[in-house]
Amino acid sequence: MKNKRIVFLSYVNVVIILLICTVQIYVLLENAALSRQNLAFQWYEISYKGHSLVLILGLTAIALFFLQQSFHRVLKRNAYTDITGIMNKHACLEQMSILDCRNSTLNIGLAMFDLNNLKKVNDFYGHEKGDMLIQQFVTLLRQCAEKKCFLGRFGGDEFIVILESCDNERMEALLERIHEVIEVNNRLCNIQISYAEGYAISTREHYYLMDEMLQEADKRMYENKRRMKSGTQLEMNQLSKVLDTDRLGNSERDGLTGMLSYDAFIATLEKVLKLYPKDARLALICSGINNFRYLNDLYGHKEGDNILKLFANELGKQSFCLCSARLYSDNFAFLADLSSYTEAEAEEIIRNWNTHFSALVDEAYPNSRFILKSGIYFIENLKDSPEAMLKNADCARKFSNPPYNNIVVFSEELHQSIKKRSEIINSFQAALENQEFQVFIQPKILQSSKNICSAEALIRWKKGDGIFLPPDAFVPILEQSGDIVEMDYYVYEQVFRYLYHNQLAGKFLIPISVNVSRIHLYTIENFMERIRKLHDQYPISTSLITFELTESAYIQEIHSAEQFIQKLHKMGYRVSMDDFGSGYSSLQALYPMIFDEIKFDRAFLKTNISNKEAHLLLQLIKLVKSLNTAVVCEGVETAENVSLLNQSECDVFQGYYFYKPFPLEELDDIFLSQASAAG
Amino acid sequence: MPLLLAEIGIPYTIVRIAGKEKERHHLESLGLVPDTVVTVVSKFNNYVILNVKGSRVGIGEELVKKVILK
Structure with missing residues (x-):
């Protein structure tokens, strides 16, 4: 209401100024007529100058007024526009209070969206990618929303859409459209957008004031989110917290790749394993680069280091990778969450990742015949010591035999044969001295x-x-x-x-x-x-x-x-x-x-x-x-x-x-x- | 639906009172509590005169919006 009055007054202002100008023009014209008759010439000249000055001032005032208005508009728009190009929280609140000031809020619909896993994207792909994800979502929202819709970003990853004169059908249609567009997008992009939605419509039967509507939409959205989560992967706040704190400590990182150092990795493993439920399928994977020495010889150590960096970078982007470390030279270890897959599928996923990365390197360094060899250890007992797990995974890696068999899954037989082998090698010297050979x-x-x-x-x-x-x-x-x-x-x-x-x-x-x-x-x-x-x-x-x-x-x-x-x-x-x-x-x-x-x-x-x-x-x-x-x-x-x-x-x-x-x-x-x- | 849209002469039941604590308190003191039957006596310029439990109460625009009927 206040806004309207201000605007009204401003317009009155303009009209008055315009009136002054008209009068002034009239006087000047009269003046010109009088001066031709040579009456009191001097006085008329002064009055002429004065009138022209007033005219100029008047025009300037109008110009300034419009300038101020346009400035005001820009300022207001800036203050209300989010970085993504839609309205921000202030604008949302204002819009809501404007709607609240109406006689009734009947037939107003409010939908709320929340991006899932934005935090994960931020953590694993970097904040730049996270911002891109938000921007992408906003673009798609805009694409779907009708012109009259009010689109706003309510929080970091929460968006609201306000529809006036809305009913259930229209709202469902909008949500359906958004769903379709996102699905198409997901098929094309590598980072999947997933979101939770909830809406409330004020009707005669269920009448909501705006803030109640917001609460109701929020509640339904979280219900939706919970349902989605129980169906898919488990997400634990604590887990991301653990990974987060370890992400921050720079001192314990490998200088070249930015991965965790051995000790930090073991410590993180211990913490993460404690958080997981017993039946989670976690795997520890050791990966090494086959014949890394030759790569170094062929392209130089700098390029070799670049490959290692690339590996660390790409691995961080994989959704299954929880935390990773560089053990020594070209040997890496990472913990993968493969809970929603069977063992065979999990192996396939790791194999796909290996071929994916090999293809990447091959692109950059043609004919390098780059091969990753990996050993997988499916963690059976989460309470085992991380060192032993790491040893098992490493054992399995050593048994890989590129280029035919790049991935070896650790098994009990493998363990036995390794044990026997090391026993024989270790006891050989003593046996020779003790004349155990006959x-x-x-x-x-x-x-x-x-x-x-x-x-x-x-x-x-x-x-x-x-x-x-x-x-x-x-x-x-x-x-x-x-x-x-x-x-x-x-x-x-x-x-x-x-x-x-x-x-x-x-x-x-x-x-x-x-x-x-x-x-x-x-x-x-x-x-x-x-x-x-x-x-x-x-x-x-x-x-x-x-x-x-x-x-x-x-x-x-x-x-x-x-x-x-x-x-x-x-x-x-x-x-x-x-x-x-x-x-x-x-x-x-x-x-x-x-x-x-x-x-x-x-x-x-x-x-x-x-x-x-x-x-x-x-x-x-x-x-x-x-x-x-x-x-x-x-x-x-x-x-x-x-x-x-x-x-x-x-x-x-x-x-x-x-x-x-x-x-x-x-x-x-x-x-x-x-x-x-x-x- | 809000009180503002109620038709004159038809009895309605109050579902809830929305708004802030102060407004709710004010309306309650006028006898406007959930499950009370009210009838709109007259409406003008968004001011409403209600018949609540045999007594007549007049309330202004801001408060009228907070009363939700069935």
């Missing part, structure tokens, strides 16, 4: 006489608690850790010493073959030196020792293997190819025939050999035999095998049918018994 021997039988002609030295691990470990259980692991080298030398020494003592005692000597791990092929000089020293210590005839090199090692390291064999030959040792036919079995392997002996793999001699397979084996033996090498068949276990091999040109048999492996010391007794049997 050299076993398996004699080989000559086809013609069925007598022992030579033997193969094998290794057995008799653990302190009396359990025998088969070689399959520890040899591959020791090969990976490199400890196999020491074990090989241990076997060689035992064999050399045995032969040397027998030689001194004048006993019967048979050639013994020993296995050579492929690792020796990388350090040929070293190997030769050790063998030479052994030979110096136990001078025996070098032809008594045969080194067995597996076929796969030979083929993979064919050049160094050839050197290796030549050097051994020069020293007088024999070299045999082990496991022939088990792996690649390239005939090329046979071509530069530098082996003294070929050992056919036990795979050839399975039970129930078909005629064709038998034929193949016989022909193969014939072929190898024609290259002037000795042929040994491993795995002779049944009488059937023996009768089959008797047809072939195979020289030597080895297998359980004749002898099982036994400790080296018992070899003498076997000999004695054999000799006595032979008479």
Whole structure:
């Protein structure tokens, strides 16, 4: 009401000024008529000047008035317009009080909207994105609202729409329109807009004053919001608070990426895990960059750092990521909330994120063949210590095998195998010192006489608690850790010493073959030196020792293997190819025939050999035999095998049918018994 | 609906009294409390004369708006 009067008075003001001006113009015209008659010329001139001055003043007054009005309008608009371009809270309140001043508030509708998860968006994507989200929502609201609607931003993420002469249908139509537009928007944009709505309409039956209407709309909106939340993800104020406080502490951050440091991460994990209900599906994920070293070499360390920063940045934008940390160099860990997914879906989500990020990097650095490898640990018991969880996730990551298997989910079997593995590696040195390794021997039988002609030295691990470990259980692991080298030398020494003592005692000597791990092929000089020293210590005839090199090692390291064999030959040792036919079995392997002996793999001699397979084996033996090498068949276990091999040109048999492996010391007794049997 | 829209001569029941504490108190002291039956005797220039429990009460525009009838 007050406003109206002010405006009215202002207009009266203008009219009065206009009247003055008209009068002045009239006087001036009269004056001009009088001055032509030369009456009191001087006086008229002064009056003329005075009148013109008044006219100018009057015009200025009008101009100033309009100027002031326009200024006033701009000021008012500025004061009432929000940054998003719609009315702000003051304007809303004023509009409401204006409506309240009407005779009645009948048929006025008020709708209220509240953006969900604005806080999350602000936290994870930054406030800039949050503002964009608000702006986007406002634009869409405007698009939907009719011209007569009053649109206002009531609070940070609360919006009101006031519709005059409204009924239920019109309001529902408006809400429906908004819903559709938002849905279209959500399909196009990466940040999803979700909102809660509530409205109240003042009717004859339910009559509301404006502030009551606001309250009612607010109440309904919160009901709506609660319903939405109970259906979807859980949102906990406390949780965001925890994450928030950790977001603020800058001192505990990684300097490069801005992620949490290890200690801070563990502390945050502890807090967050306490907040979650027992059945929540949380996962701890360790991610590393495959061959990050090569990326650094290829693009420089600066670009490498940029990739790390990009990773931290992108990860922060993912909705599942609760908190993240950089553990060391290119290894990251993050906690993900995957409560609404099954384990398989969760794995898929992580896989998608990995490919998404790889694609991003590939775009920036073409042909980098960037691969992320991740280990996932689904947290089973929220009360476990975060360190242990992190260890599990990291273990799983180490088991990933890019580019085929980039994601590994931690499981109990994985855990067991890791445990066993580390146990073996850790106890190896002690076992070597405690002489837990035993050299076993398996004699080989000559086809013609069925007598022992030579033997193969094998290794057995008799653990302190009396359990025998088969070689399959520890040899591959020791090969990976490199400890196999020491074990090989241990076997060689035992064999050399045995032969040397027998030689001194004048006993019967048979050639013994020993296995050579492929690792020796990388350090040929070293190997030769050790063998030479052994030979110096136990001078025996070098032809008594045969080194067995597996076929796969030979083929993979064919050049160094050839050197290796030549050097051994020069020293007088024999070299045999082990496991022939088990792996690649390239005939090329046979071509530069530098082996003294070929050992056919036990795979050839399975039970129930078909005629064709038998034929193949016989022909193969014939072929190898024609290259002037000795042929040994491993795995002779049944009488059937023996009768089959008797047809072939195979020289030597080895297998359980004749002898099982036994400790080296018992070899003498076997000999004695054999000799006595032979008479 | 608000008292202002009530038709003359028809009895209505008061549903509630809106407005601030002071206004409510004033209206209550006039006998305008929920569940009371009132009849509008006359209306002019947004002033209303009511028949409440046999007595006549006149109230002004601002207060008239706060009385909500059924």
